[in-house]
Amino acid sequence: MAADNIVEKKEPERLPVWACIPLFIVVFFVCMGLYGILAQGFLSLVLGVEARHPGMVGYILLEGGMLLAVLTAAVIMLRLERRPFSDLGLSVKGHAKGLWYGFLMAVLLYLVGFGLSLVMGEVEVSGFQFRPLDLLGALLFFGLVALFEEILMRGYILGHLLHTRLNKFLSLFISAALFAFLHIFNPEIAFLPMINLVLAGMLLGASYLYTRNLCFPLSLHFFWNWIQGPVLGYQVSGNNFMSTMLKLHMPEENVLNGGAFGFEGSLICTVLMIVCTILIVWWGEKRKTISLETPQSC
Structure with missing residues (x-):
């Protein structure tokens, strides 16, 4: 194939770092809202009226939902960025x-x-x-x-x-x-x-x-x-x-x-x-x- 027939493939444009962080935060809040609704529904189903004051169980569920939200947001963003999950630094x-x-x-x-x-x-x-x-x-x-x-x-x-x-x-x-x-x-x-x-x-x-x-x-x-x-x-x-x-x-x-x-x-x-x-x-x-x-x- 002649050299002048070779078409150089351009790297696809990627989202700049300054845009990644705000987008990540938006995705995180959306996920947190979704998981928060699910957690509240679960508490209401299991505890009934007591779900208004769930104590430690409620705190654990709330924090678990926030952890799940940040993990979901990170996975979504890292996929978009074509970066491995290991970039978060969780390896022991x-x-x-x-x-x-x-x-x-x-x-x-x-x-x-x-x-x-x-x-x-x-x-x-x-x-x-x-x-x-x-x-x-x-x-x-x-x-x-x-x-x-x-x-x-x-x-x-x-x-x-x-x-x-x-x-x-x-x-x-x-x-x-x-x-x-x-x-x-x-x-x-x-x-x-x-x-x-x-x-x-x-x-x-x-x-x-x-x-x-x-x-x-x-x-x-x-x-x-x-x-x-x-x-x-x-x-x-x-x-x-x-x-x-x-x-x-x-x-x-x-x-x-x-x-x-x-x-x-x-x-x-x-x-x-x-x-x-x-x-x-x-x-x-x-x-x-x-x-x-x-x-x-x-």
């Missing part, structure tokens, strides 16, 4: 240590943070109770919370921002700000809790810059919430969902103990998250395990 292979390190960091944060709060007299333990079923229910609930929020904020949104010309730390900040905005309607929200939620988003996303994997942030997020609420007795981002092992008393609600928002509303938490984020970035910059091109389309 080669990253199992991240689960262990996330647990250790959560424990260390509360050993220091809660310990300081006790020593300074900002919180007092006023009671103790052990209810295994409540702890197991909380375990499932906060596992779903961690999966949902990490797939949404780090796996998809931060993952896509890192495929642009944006500086990786700016991408991290944008995803962290969106993570904080996700909690804008939480009870007792205020300026310092919002700042801390941005810092939490940066702490959770820092390792993803270097590993493109969710094992560490998933584990840290999960144990952070579970230890904070069901075990230690704090409010979790302003919410009080269930009974707790420890009963806490705050002589005065202030910025040192976080007040009604919980530990995440405290200055102690602010300092600890900044220190831990810096340590993760220092570790990541030393390793430099990931080298990605930065395509301008999905």
